[in-house]
Amino acid sequence: MIKKHIPNFITLLNLFCGCIAIVCLSEANYDLAFYFASLGIILDFFDGFFARVLNAYSPLGLQLDSLADMVTSGVAPGYMSFLILQNYTTNEYVPFLGFLVTLGAAYRLAKFNISTNQSEHFIGLPVPANTLLVMGFCLIIVKNSILPLNHLYFILGLVFFSTIMQNVNLPLFSLKIKSLSPFAYPFQFVLIFIAGLGLAFYQLTAIPFVIVLYIFLSLIKHILYANQKKINP
Numbered sequence: 406m407i408k409k410h411i412p413n414f415i416t417l418l419n420l421f422c423g424c425i426a427i428v429c430l431s432e433a434n435y436d437l438a439f440y441f442a443s444l445g446i447i448l449d450f451f452d453g454f455f456a457r458v459l460n461a462y463s464p465l466g467l468q469l470d471s472l473a474d475m476v477t478s479g480v481a482p483g484y485m486s487f488l489i490l491q492n493y494t495t496n497e498y499v500p501f502l503g504f505l506v507t508l509g510a511a512y513r514l515a516k517f518n519i520s521t522n523q524s525e526h527f528i529g530l531p532v533p534a535n536t537l538l539v540m541g542f543c544l545i546i547v548k549n550s551i552l553p554l555n556h557l558y559f560i561l562g563l564v565f566f567s568t569i570m571q572n573v574n575l576p577l578f579s580l581k582i583k584s585l586s587p588f589a590y591p592f593q594f595v596l597i598f599i600a601g602l603g604l605a606f607y608q609l610t611a612i613p614f615v616i617v618l619y620i621f622l623s624l625i626k627h628i629l630y631a632n633q634k635k636i637n638p
Contacts, residue, residue, distance in 0.1 A: 411459060413466050415452040416473050419445040423477030430484050435547050438485065439540050439609070445477035446533040471514045478532040479514070482539040483507030486564050489543045493557040502564055506539055509568035516572070527577045530570040534616050539567050541613030570620065577623040592622045 422445030429438035452470060486503030494500065510532045520528065530538075542563055546556055578592055596619055603611030 409459070409463065412452045413463075413469055415448050416466065416469050419448040419452065420473035420476055421445075422448065423473065423481055426477065426481045427484060430481065430488060433488070435485070435544055438481065439544050442477055442481050442536055442540055443612075445473070446536060449474060449477070449533055467518065471518055474514055474532050475511060478536040479507045479510035482536045482543075482567075483510070485540050485543050486560060489546065490557070490560055493560065499557075499561075502561060505564050505568045506535070509571040510535065513571040526579050528574060529572050530567070530577060530616075530620065532571060534619065535567050535571050538613050538616040539563060541609070541616070545610060545613070575624065576627055577620065578626055592626050596622055 422441045426438045426441040426445065429435070429441060449470070452466070483504040483506040486506050487500045488503075490500035490503050513529055513532055513535075516528075543560065546560070580593055580596075596615070599618060600611070600615045603615055
C-alpha cells in the first residue's frame with residue numbers, strides 16, 4: 406500500500422535537505438545551510454510521526470532514517486565546524502577536529518539502532534538536537550560574534566562537548582507528551598514555554614541556548630529521580 410511508503414519518502418526529503426545544507430556550506434552560505442538542516446530535522450520528526458499514525462514501521466525505515474540523519478545531523482554540523490575553525494586558526498590540521506561531531510553522530514546512531522531502552526527517554530543527546538546546538542552556535546559566531554569568548558577555543562570546546570554529549574550515559578527526557586497536563590510532564594512544559602519565549606524574542610539565536618537548557622533540565626530531572634530512588638528504594 407502507498408501509505409507504508411509515506412514515512413520513507415519524508416525520510417528521503419530529510420536526506421535531500423541535508424545534501425542541500427552541505428552544498429550551502431561549501432558556498433559559505435551558512436544561514437541557508439542552517440535553515441535546510443533545521444528543515445531536515447523537522448522532517449525527521451514527521452517521518453516518525455507518520456510511521457506511528459499510519460502504523461507503517463519497517464526495518465527499512467529504521468535504517469533509512471539513520472542514514473538520512475547521518476548526512477543532515479552528522480556530516481553537515483561536522484563540516485560546518487570544520488569550515489568555521491578554518492577561520493580562526495592558521496594550523497591546517499586543527500579544523501579537522503570539527504569532524505569529531507560527525508564521528509560522534511555515527512557512533513550515537515549505531516548505538517540507538519541496537520538499543521532497547523530509549524522509547525521513553527534518550528541516552529545521550531540525540532543527533533538532531535546536537536545539530537541545532539553546533540550549527541546554531543557556529544551561525545551566531547559567523548553572523549555577529551556576540552559571544553565574548555575566544556572563538557577558536559569556544560568552537561573546539563563545543564566540538565568536544567557535543568561529541569561527548571551524544572554518547573554520554575545520561576538519560577535525556579523525550580518530548581513525546583501523552584497528556585496536556587503540565588504536572589505530568591513538568592520539565593517538558595518548562596522547556597517548551599521558555600523555548601517559545603526565546604524564539605519569539607530572539608528568533609534563531611535562541612535555538613542553541615534552548616538545547617543547552619534541554620540538557621540542563623534533563624540533568625536536574627536525572628538527579629532528582631536518582632535522589633528519589635535513594636529515599637524510596
